Amino acid sequence: MNFNYPNGKRYIPKVSETEFKGKKQSNPSYSNRGMTLEDDLNDTNEYYRERNIAVIHKKPTPVQIVKVDYPKRSAAVIKEAYFKQASTTDYNGVYKGKYIDFEAKETINTTSFPLKNFHQHQIDHMQEVVSHGGICFVILRFSKQEQVYFLQATHLLFFWERMKNGGRKSITKEEIEQNADFIPLGFRPRIDYIKIIDTLFHL
Template sequence: MNFHYPNGKQYIPKKNVAEIGSKIKNGSFSNRGMTLEEDLNETNAFYLDREIAVIHKKPTPVQIVQVDYPRRSAAVIKEAYFKQASTTDYNGVYKGRYIDFEAKETQNATSFPLKNFHEHQIHHMQAVLAQKGICFVIIRFTAFEQVFLLEAKHLLSFWERMKSGGRKSITKIEIERIAYCIPLGFQPRIDYIKIIEQLYELS
């Protein structure tokens, strides 16, 4: 099945972690667990079940343009387009505050490439901050299984640095200095709400 972005460019999905694990038996991926998205979805389910917060992954509207019917009882989608450019991955509410964030993973061990973001996502984050919403990015360095919460205001500064001719990535050292490390747990897996409580005094 072929998916396309609003500009017509074909969407190429990332390899499934299980596929990567089956091909790479040695090195940093040998003991890798779930993807960042799976960990966050599990965390959000934990928050919802215990009435801590209501955070959901945003659905992506899709327009189907070609369907094959090999049998009367079966339909196979052959081609579809994303109706609009996505903003960020997750949003919801916690203690009366609007929360909006993006989740990204990188295999780069020393920096986080800013090409992982799109201009419309940056504009969306700026708009959320202008409305006093809580906005941030959760970044996972897969080589170390380290997860960080980086406030959107810092991401915007690095973006502006790039637009002004500076480096096209955020070094891991910079992230370690200004972001907040989230220890991986069992339940919840990635307890980012604990960081939010500290930052905005919502406990």
């Protein structure tokens, strides 16, 4: 079943471990398990919680509930609802008392990261978080190259502003290499962004 989000993005159903195992893989390396960026970050956050390093959660997908049935002796069933645009970023939590806030996006592009992956509400939210002293960033993944970067929100805000002023609608790969920190993929944690936070913010 295919469907699109209201923003026109195609919904890609996740392939479960079991389904995946049935498929023949030409390159069954760890980095090619068919896991999404969200899976990797959820695993990473679980690792941080288990090891008592940080408490970071993904926020639930915002849904506008229109109709709910309440069958006798069983749970309420939502019969009509719609995806809503998020007014904040997807991930937040606490690390060493500090407020942590980020968004994760991926692209199949190889030479630049399109800014259309973000929307104005998220940008406004990041601006607010930065102004209140929160640690705010984006995790950008180039899915074809399996490369993950940590870009501070202040940099993203700069490139967003450039676009608003008539500039290019993406961040070039070179700009990302210059302004962001590369996160090497690991086993556990998969995407060790806390290490980058430690370095950048001297925590």
